[in-house]
Amino acid sequence: MCLTLAACGDSSKADDSSSKSGNSSSKSSESSSDSSDKSSLKNLKQIAGITATGELGKKPTIELANTPMTVADGSYAVLQKGDGKEVSADDRVCVQGIAVNVKDGSELDSTWEKNTPDCSWDLTSSQLNEAYKELFVGQKVNATIAIGVNDSNSAGTSYIMALTIVSAEPDPTKATGxxxxxxxxxxxxxxxxxxxxxxxxxxxxxxxxxxxxxxxxxxxxxxxxxxxxxxxxxxxxxxxxxxxxxxxxxxxxxxxxxxxxxxxxxxxxxxxxxxxxxxxxxxxxxxxxxxxxxxxxxxxxxxxxxxxxxxx
Structure with missing residues (x-):
């Protein structure tokens, strides 16, 4: 199991020659899936019946309306609107993640406790699915996005990845030290x-x-x-x-x-x-x-x- 699609599926390959802040005031936000119409997301299904509550920028509480539920692989929902910087197409996005079992709503894994955000979401990468790029672009730091994983492992563990954007900045183009x-x-x-x-x-x-x-x-x-x-x-x-x-x-x-x-x-x-x-x-x-x-x-x-x- 992995907490982000980037870790699961964005396996960048080496070149052959070498191997080849948002406002933190104590407010909470809750919503179901974002109804905005982005044409690039037309092939992704939206997830119904999942909510996130809690102070923006901190670990949210993820709740499923009914269990067990099923999710389509790659389905999505925007659970919390962010209040920080807007994400652009040139950014590298870092997320904290929670994996929630859709069978019973239990938490399977989380990066929040050890503060180990995943920063593999390079929105400039040609290997990252265009629909997911569009899903992130225009969101704001502290937004929480759910992505469904219909896993084919032997345990048949399907789950929700609840990803909270904690930073979004472009990579430098050269050494900067x-x-x-x-x-x-x-x-x-x-x-x-x-x-x-x-x-x-x-x-x-x-x-x-x-x-x-x-x-x-x-x-x-x-x-x-x-x-x-x-x-x-x-x-x-x-x-x-x-x-x-x-x-x-x-x-x-x-x-x-x-x-x-x-x-x-x-x-x-x-x-x-x-x-x-x-x-x-x-x-x-x-x-x-x-x-x-x-x-x-x-x-x-x-x-x-x-x-x-x-x-x-």
Whole structure:
């Protein structure tokens, strides 16, 4: 079971080269499904007979009018109108979630107690269902939205995900932290265009048999964990300065789980923070080893410059 559709179904893939506030006054809000007509939602059914009560921005009480009930997979209802910032199509949305069993109305899971909101709802992602993008866009922070999950697991557990929007902000387009002043002089030299795209001078660098992780810009955002997914901009070069891949040249950042990429990326990005730019020197044993991969020869040491835009 998972608490959000993004976690269940928005499994962003890594690129082949790398693995590839609203008002908090004490008021409550209660409603059934939103009757607004959004044409992009026409293929989603609305859920009847479910309400949410409680102070906006805090864990709501979810009640089902009748149990047991059935829900269509992907059905929805807007249970509470928010009172904060309006969500835009450029935002990354973070939600707190409650899973409610539609068989008896019992709570199956919740992120509220441990304060672990899910921030995988990137409304700019092509992998997120367009109808769900439209469902979020125009809502306000502290809104609560119910989404039905008709699960096909062996237990047959169908449930409601009650998702409360706790933040909505666009991801940065490049590293946004403070420039690191004490970068070792014998490493490759990185310069950046106005838009943030990096260029590199190998500076006579001959590589390393160990992973080199050198922050060039130190961000102040969330810490990346080994189990995290990240959204990044990156460029990769061979030691002779040949560029073999770049998300910048493709015109869009890439997102992936750190469990999907080469070990040099997993080990090198874990512990770094959002807003950082990191220089990685990845020896062959933490890259592609003795296998040639695309334009990367066998036994290649790889040099990457990675801007960390988000983690979730």
């Amino acid at each position: 403070e420039e690191v002043k004490d970068v070792p002089s014998d490493l490759p030299k990185v310069t950046r265009a106005k838009d943030g795209k990096p260029s590199i001078d190998m500076n006579g660098y001959k590589g390393s048999d160990k992973l080199v992780v050198q922050p060039l810009i130190k961000g102040s955002g969330a810490k990346v964990e080994e189990s995290s997914s990240v959204k990044v901009q990156y460029t990769g070069w061979l030691l002779d300065g040949t560029q073999f891949d770049s998300s910048w040249d493709k015109g869009t950042p890439t997102s992936f789980s750190l469990s999907q990429v080469i070990k040099g990326w997993t080990q090198g990005l874990a512990g770094q923070t959002v807003g950082s730019q990191v220089l990685l020197v990845v020896p062959p044993d933490l890259g592609y080893g003795s296998s040639a991969t695309g334009s990367i020869p066998a036994n290649s040491t790889l040099v990457f410059v990675v801007d960390i835009l988000a983690t979730y």
